Amino acid sequence: GENVEQHPSTLSVQEGDSAVIKCTYSDSASNYFPWYKQELGKRPQLIIDIRSNVGEKKDQRIAVTLNKTAKHFSLHITETQPEDSAVYFCAASTAGSARQLTFGSGTQLTVLP
């Protein structure tokens, strides 16, 4: 089955700096890669996703890049703000199949004011 590894497990940045979280996956059949943000005590919320036919996707201060050959994808947050502090999970799945999401282990991002 699919295995998703996520690094780092914790990340602290100064407000205004950039943050990068990296994930690798094992199954070359995976073609859908969402990122979830989960604030303390709240539900995971989808913040951005990318499919394997695209190398990069951007939404305001958030971007995701995908290297299908190396089987890794990354989340980039620019101009970080204190409200970006949360746990971030990457995941992998196969769009068009009944395969479930496989989550990474999570990254606790802390943005210091």
Add this chain to the structure above:
Amino acid sequence: DTEVTQTPKHLVMGMTNKKSLKCEQHMGHRAMYWYKQKAKKPPELMFVYSYEKLSINESVPSRFSPECPNSSLLNLHLHALQPEDSALYLCASSQVGREYEQFFGPGTRLTVL
């Protein structure tokens, strides 16, 4: 309505109690999920219902009993739980065939004494 709702928000129960968690969605999704999540860990899939039938049981102990009475409702019946079952229980839903695109509820914070 684009939300998944869950009740109760918090639940404290003893090891001999019987309680139920409820989940509801009105997005017309015919796939519904129960996840268990420990603090700062990724959600762990427990059960999947597709068209109101149980399609996946991830070897969950029988003290957890899911039920899908109709296409909008999903229940999780709890009996004789252990303290290690204390966690956030998340419900999610998706369209069948789009299992990679799941919408999460806010969760029920369960404490077993």
